[in-house]
Amino acid sequence: MAQVPQTFLDALAVRTWCGLALRSLGRAREEIDAINVYPVADGDTGTNLYLTLESATAAVEAVFAGHEEGGREQSGPSFADALRAMAHGALIGARGNSGTILAQLLRGMSQVLTAGDVSHVDGTALRRALRRAADAAREAVAHPVEGTVLTVASAAADAADGAEGDCGTVVVAAYEGARAALAVTPRQLAVLGRAGVVDAGGRGLVTVLASLVEAVTGEAVPERTHDGSAGADVCPDVPEHAGEGGPAYEVIYLLEAGDAAVARLRERLDALGDSLVVVGGDGLWNVHVHVDDAGAAVEAGVEAGRPYRIRITHFALDDVHTGGERPPREPVQRAVVAVVPGEGLAGLYAEAGATTVLARPGEPPASGELAQALRRAHAREVVLLPNDAELRHTAAAAAEQVRAEGVRVALIPTRSAVQGIAALAVHEPERRFDEDVVQMTSAAGATRYAELLVAEHRSWTTAGICQAGDVLGLIDGDVAVIGPDLTGTAETVLDRMLQAGGELVTLVVGDDAPEAVADRLEARVRESYLAVDTVVYRGGRQGAPLLIGVE
Template identity: 85%
Template sequence: MAQVPQTFFDALAVRTWCGLALRALGRAREEIDAINVYPVADGDTGTNLYLTVESAATAVEAVFAGYETGCAEPALADAVRAMAHGALIGARGNSGTILAQLLRGMAQVLADAGDAAHTDGSALRLALRRAADSARQAVAHPVEGTVLTVASAAADAAAAAEGDCGTVARAAYEGARAALAATPGQLAVLERAGVVDAGGRGLVAVLGALVEAFTGEAVRETPRPSGAVSDAHARVEAVAGCGPEGGPCAEVAGADGPAFEVIYLLEADDAAVDRLRARLDALGDSLVVVGGDGLWNVHVHVDDAGAAVEAGVEAGRPYRIRITHFGLGDVHTGRERPPRERVQRAVVAVVPGEGLAGLYTEAGATTVLARPGEPPASGELVQAVRRAHAREVVLLPNDAELRHTAAAAVEQARTEGIRVALIPTRSAVQGIAALAVHEPERRFDEDVVQMTSAAGATRYAEVVVAEHESWTTAGICQAGDVLGLIDGDVAVIGADVTATARTVLDRMLQAGGELVTLVVGDEAPPSVATHLETHVREAYLAVDTVAYRGGRQGALLLIGVE
């Protein structure tokens, strides 16, 4: 079905573009992953670009959701800033981080112009130019034959085009396609592998979506012959020295390079980030620092991951830290290492704080950290399922609001041949109960039944602080009130954290129970766990209590009763 064209760049055009770009990258993800050979042949560029755009699209949808139905819609500035911010906080990998800066560069231009100013395409030309220039500046050592080259070619072609946004977008797309085709002649590792640059291929898909958003016509994609993806995999593996035809490891760019990819968001001022760039540049390579206005996304490849994180701590406040050991073994470290074997069964769990992430990891689960206000997208859950590297996976979303996201991730993972079972846990304490009875040696169905039963037998509660006045099932609360929620509904409104938590716990134990689980957040009073443990011991003789530190988990306290 043809897309309804947008005549100029307004908020709806941004929304349409993000949706089409996500769809285009979804179709091309496997192909882009297969040709990923530079800067590291780790086969995830397509996935990283998809996750980055998914985060951008989610942020734009959130802006639209804030407006009432009818004629009202966001301003262009609101939409493009949301797109850029979403891409920034959700950027994955080297190419995803660069794409986030490309979108930020475009947003800086478009946000300064009124909606009606884009009919002739002049603002789009300027936006593409700013995008290419800012992305190049964000990379410590730009290399030609990469996504940077493709972005510059798109901006050059757009600058020479006259007409409306559709005309300019099509010129940019054609310029990017031509530049992409030339990348093997600019980067030797691409030529040896017989592929084009993966990041550039992703950008072409994103620009093709821009053409479709403005013209209503899908761009013609080059037909992919049967077996093309597997052939590309084989060529890349041969160049990497990982396949049966493989040569020396040094044939891959980055073969003698660092072993870890480190990514984190950073709150810091410009001067501190300048110093951070210099320090990280000395520690490793593939350094990309994007963002501004106090929030940055930092990406670097290093051998000493701890030093890269420490540098961020000295510069400001790093968070959402992700450290990945490249999976090519000797390609990156020079050490012989057998390929990782797929395990039979694994558990993937969404957790609300660093403390619980450590607890779940110690229990053998693969974790996805969900920060307050930043729930994981379905693509991130699929990536975690893949990272678990198992034939059978049990997924614990640990949040009632994630049920649809988790279900979508399960469906996607199943299409990839992974057997996945979704246990509808609505709280991290239900996940703890399920994980406690998990036995990988049991038959898969039996294990899922036992874990589901344990989760379902666990009542859950949380203690939070009200952010604003609101009607609740327990009455009207004011901003600053302490709320006790049982099974998702407000049951207690109080003024003191410890007293409210005690009341909540008493109500839960009225129906009986054998074990109380407490997960204490960083902002809770230090003595709350001790007080509640003493109260349970004195008032409920047959009930045991266990307490964990949850870290920055949003809620002051999570409570589970089994």
């Protein structure tokens, strides 16, 4: 349905823009995924843009809902509140290289359009905002490349600069400039020219700008005018550029840090890998990089500030280090997706070839995030390890959603990360899928698990009354031991678990655990339990100071 034409941009237009862009990206998602060959041919640019806009839209809707609940629905939120919410929502929900750049484009626009006390903006301000957006996106990318979404954004700003008139005139000019630039991206980037496609990120930006045109003018842009294929416009003599085999992992996280620390972080991550994009400001950043050492990338974030919502994705082995340009990636046969509670385990699981989703205390992943991780595994068959009893229904919903898309998904009901480690240890991709799932399920089920927590307040437990500050030892999910200190309580818990026998003890030590706890527990196993081995992993900033597994 056509929107009401207007000559300025206000809060309602921002809300309309979000809704239209989200629907348009939803329709175009598969097409954009299909033409995604740069910087990594992992077929997820359309999905990443959609999820980024979904987060932005949710933030804007929350602002409007807040006014309605407060009885202020007649006035509604201010234009500045709506646009800041859109930019912030995109920042915290940015996915992948393309989504991170889109978040910075929106942030650049917001910086200009929300300066001062304004209820709406005109064409002049919008021209400045589009220019700032394009410049900010280039500044966020460590090594800008022409023929990408950055080129398309700059072309939109250039076209807007030459447009005189109201917001409608400016957005139409920006859209047309972006569309024209998109059409020639195959002439600027070799990998696009050979694949016969336009840049996927640029294609997504054209879709977002088309939605802005409709939100402002009320006139829908025909989708046929920005087809994703390059057709006969491909130049066979495009210059060589990036697109070669690259790092094995994609690492993304939100980071709370100051400007100086982020400047140092950029230098360190740039030396570690490629496709580096750092966006944000005012103490909150979204960091995206492709690296071979995922742990080092996370550690760099820890040194810079407080990283969270960490996502580590292992690119399929068939397109890593090929020695030449990456061809469009075919799905691998089988992959593992795991939810992990800390950065250390995320690195451990990723090194074993799993796609990981980090679960922070109080921030469990939603079904949509798990479904996206299943897609990002880019496999015909996927094993999902939720590693938390409370994630069972969320994981089941994600698995069902992706099964409907033709992917075979098996959910192994692991209730702890140590059960996931046991399952991953016996995982053999060459086995038949059903046999592999049975073996992984059996290994997980044969692993008893425990976690040590510190009580936050006085309460009743299955082991009696605990006071704030007491250490709780939970075995298989129930409080079994209450003690005054973590090391002593852990020894009691371990003794109880080994009374039933065991061959291997797994310790996952968090940053909050005492330095000597692992040494004490290893020594106890050596002295008291013959033929039982112990392995220790560093979990980082995980929810529980200590996890214990006994197989």
